[in-house]
Amino acid sequence: MTKRDIGLFVLVAVLLVGTGLLQSWNAALYILNYGLISAVMALGVNMQWGYAGLFNIGVMGFTALGGLAVVLVAMAPVGAAWSAGGSHVLLALAVGLGVILGAIQIWRRVGRGALRGLAMVVWLVAGFFLYRAIFDPAVSAIEAIDPAATGYLGGLGLPVLLAWPVGALFAAGAAWVIGKTALGLRADYLAIATLGIAEIIIAVLKNEDWLSRGVKNVNGIPRPVPYEVDLQASAAFVEKAQALGLDPTTASTIFVKLLYAGLFAVVLIALLWLSEKALKSPWGRMMRAIRDNETAAAAMGKDVTRRHLQVFVLGSAICGLAGAMMITYDSQLTPGSFQ
Structure with a gap:
């Protein structure tokens, strides 16, 4: 660590202490905590940009x-939402994954030509409509469960x-x-x-x-x-x-x-x-x-x-x-x- 780096850290520390003394320690600690979180995020970005030169600006998605x-x-977990459509959502997601995997197999196993293109189109269109037929009613049922407070499946409660x-x-x-x-x-x-x-x-x-x-x-x-x-x-x-x-x-x-x-x-x-x-x-x-x-x-x-x-x-x-x-x-x- 260079003298410049140490000086910058000292400057930030002085600013945080100043915020605590002149404004409130709650504000200073709030800034500190977000600074620590941002530092963790910066480490991830630095691994991509600094270590490998990968120009990723989609950080917010991750x-x-x-x-x-x-x-x-x-x-x-929201029990009523799971009862209304949780199993059907999982089934729809499984169908969607199966459609993707099936498309990959068609692409690999069918030789190049019009037959492969036609098989891909038929498979994907049929899979899309099957997926939506299962997924849409389930989602509507879940989102209708007390939408002001829940309207979603919730988590695992861990x-x-x-x-x-x-x-x-x-x-x-x-x-x-x-x-x-x-x-x-x-x-x-x-x-x-x-x-x-x-x-x-x-x-x-x-x-x-x-x-x-x-x-x-x-x-x-x-x-x-x-x-x-x-x-x-x-x-x-x-x-x-x-x-x-x-x-x-x-x-x-x-x-x-x-x-x-x-x-x-x-x-x-x-x-x-x-x-x-x-x-x-x-x-x-x-x-x-x-x-x-x-x-x-x-x-x-x-x-x-x-x-x-x-x-x-x-x-x-x-x-x-x-x-x-x-x-x-x-x-x-x-x-x-x-x-």
């Missing part, structure tokens, strides 16, 4: 997938911290699919492709109410830390706050934000340590060689495409983790905010 994971893992690695897996899976098709592009073309795909992901979250309540948002996401009202109801906590000369209400909000800061700092420090180890390893040296001169690296026997896909998936996974952390901190998923 972040949104991390946020969706929190909803699907931590929110309680501890919210489990959603953080799941968010990383969601983003990594999407990145693998995207990377298989888009990493052949370079520079501006890759940037346009990733931006477009990110907008598609966000559009799905905004419009598929059965999945994420769309623009109606998902509120009340469980926390990994205590609620302020519970702390204020604790005689022991109130006594300690008064002993420090603090109002119990203010002390509870500061305490909760400090707990979040501790969680986020642990994740950030672990990722920094792992990324530095990776950067200084033979893998990191190989990635820098590929970034600087792909042709020379390929001539030395390095699989450039495979390594690009690898680092693209890793960086996206970290962005998904940051998205899960952010939604947990906000306690709500607002698809319209992913800009």
Whole structure:
């Protein structure tokens, strides 16, 4: 770390302390926590841009997938919605996957010519109508269940911290699919492709109410830390706050934000340590060689495409983790905010 880097960190620390002294410590800690989340996200972006030179500007799409994971893992399931159409939605998704896999087999097994084109068209059109025939009624039934409060399937009701690695897996899976098709592009073309795909992901979250309540948002996401009202109801906590000369209400909000800061700092420090180890390893040296001169690296026997896909998936996974952390901190998923 250079003197300039140390100076910048000291400057940020001074600004945060100044915010706490001149405005409020709640505001300072709020900024700190978002700074820690943004630092995690920046690590993911740096793996793609800095390690491999991949110009990805669709970061918000992977972040949104991390946020969706929190909803699907931590929110309680809506039993009435599952009874109304949950099984049919799962059946429709299975049909859609089967149509895609069938199309791949047709493309591989039928020889080139008009027959393959005709078979693909017939298969895809028939599969599309079958999928919609199952999916649309199920979605309508789910979204009609108390739409002001639910109108979606909910999640699994598991501890919210489990959603953080799941968010990383969601983003990594999407990145693998995207990377298989888009990493052949370079520079501006890759940037346009990733931006477009990110907008598609966000559009799905905004419009598929059965999945994420769309623009109606998902509120009340469980926390990994205590609620302020519970702390204020604790005689022991109130006594300690008064002993420090603090109002119990203010002390509870500061305490909760400090707990979040501790969680986020642990994740950030672990990722920094792992990324530095990776950067200084033979893998990191190989990635820098590929970034600087792909042709020379390929001539030395390095699989450039495979390594690009690898680092693209890793960086996206970290962005998904940051998205899960952010939604947990906000306690709500607002698809319209992913800009």
